[in-house]
Amino acid sequence: MSKVVISVSNLSYKINEKWILKNITFEVKRGDFVGIVGPNGAGKSTLIKILVGEIKNFEGHVKLYGKIGYIPQFQTINREVPINSLQFIKMGAYKRKVKESYIKKLLNDVGLAGKEKQLIGTMSGGELQRLSLARALLYEPDILILDEPEAGVDQMGKARFYDLLYEFQKKLNLTILMVSHDIGMIFEKCNTIMCLNKTLHCHGPSKDVRPEEINTLFPDFDIWLRSKNHYERKHKHGDF
Numbered sequence: 701m702s703k704v705v706i707s708v709s710n711l712s713y714k715i716n717e718k719w720i721l722k723n724i725t726f727e728v729k730r731g732d733f734v735g736i737v738g739p740n741g742a743g744k745s746t747l748i749k750i751l752v753g754e755i756k757n758f759e760g761h762v763k764l765y766g767k768i769g770y771i772p773q774f775q776t777i778n779r780e781v782p783i784n785s786l787q788f789i790k791m792g793a794y795k796r797k798v799k800e801s802y803i804k805k806l807l808n809d810v811g812l813a814g815k816e817k818q819l820i821g822t823m824s825g826g827e828l829q830r831l832s833l834a835r836a837l838l839y840e841p842d843i844l845i846l847d848e849p850e851a852g853v854d855q856m857g858k859a860r861f862y863d864l865l866y867e868f869q870k871k872l873n874l875t876i877l878m879v880s881h882d883i884g885m886i887f888e889k890c891n892t893i894m895c896l897n898k899t900l901h902c903h904g905p906s907k908d909v910r911p912e913e914i915n916t917l918f919p920d921f922d923i924w925l926r927s928k929n930h931y932e933r934k935h936k937h938g939d940f
């Protein structure tokens with residue numbers, strides 16, 4: 701039996717008397733790759749902020765066991781700041797000392813070898829996302845939490861990023877929890893799916909989640925399904 705690394709019970713959270721999350725209960729086991737889906741405003745980012753400790757005044761119990769690596773939403777990175785990729789990763793080290801050779805290895809692992817001196821403002825969305833992944837992996841986390849990693853990244857970049865995540869998950873036995881609007885990728889890579897819309901509508905192995913369950917959450921689900929088929933076709937033909 702795999703160890704439980706995230707345990708959430710009866711979690712509720714409100715802002716100005718409005719419930720954003722209500723009675724959320726779930727567990728995540730070591731090595732799970734969990735995809736969280738839900739419509740705009742469903743409370744997905746709020747749940748992530750609670751899990752990483754950015755929001756504290758919630759009701760219920762939340763426990764995470766192990767070191768956490770966090771990749772917040774893409775928009776939170778200020779590309780105007782004139783720093784290169786090496787400095788960007790070092791900022792994630794705060795006051796701790798990290799060997800430059802180790803950072804270079806991380807950059808190599810995420811496919812950014814030789815880009816140490818490149819300014820982050822000149823990097824593509826996909827490169828910046830992989831740089832954020834390298835920074836999140838700096839202290840060898842047990843749990844990696846990502847909020848919409850596909851935002852601002854083109855289709856090719858997305859596929860490469862998800863493949864990389866999948867590789868790291870297998871190699872390091874990482875537990876991954878990821879919010880995404882890309883349902884094709886979620887079904888392709890995640891072994892567990894959570895459908896959230898203020899309450900938890902479904903939570904289970906991706907092979908057992910029925911489209912009808914998600915359909916109740918997303919009126920335009922047929923469009924998403926088409927994008928899933930598109931992704932699978934592309935994948936089979938080895939387009940990337």
Ligand SMILES: Nc1ncnc2c1ncn2[C@@H]1O[C@H](COP(=O)(O)OP(=O)(O)OP(=O)(O)O)[C@@H](O)[C@H]1O
Binds near residue numbers: 715742743744
């Ligand atoms: N600081 C805040 N003040 C007031 N309302 C907020 C605040 N933060 C979030 N909300 C509201 O809480 C709800 C959930 O927001 P959240 O960002 O968690 O949704 P989400 O599922 O991540 O949405 P999206 O898919 O659009 O990113 C929304 O209705 C949002 O307007």
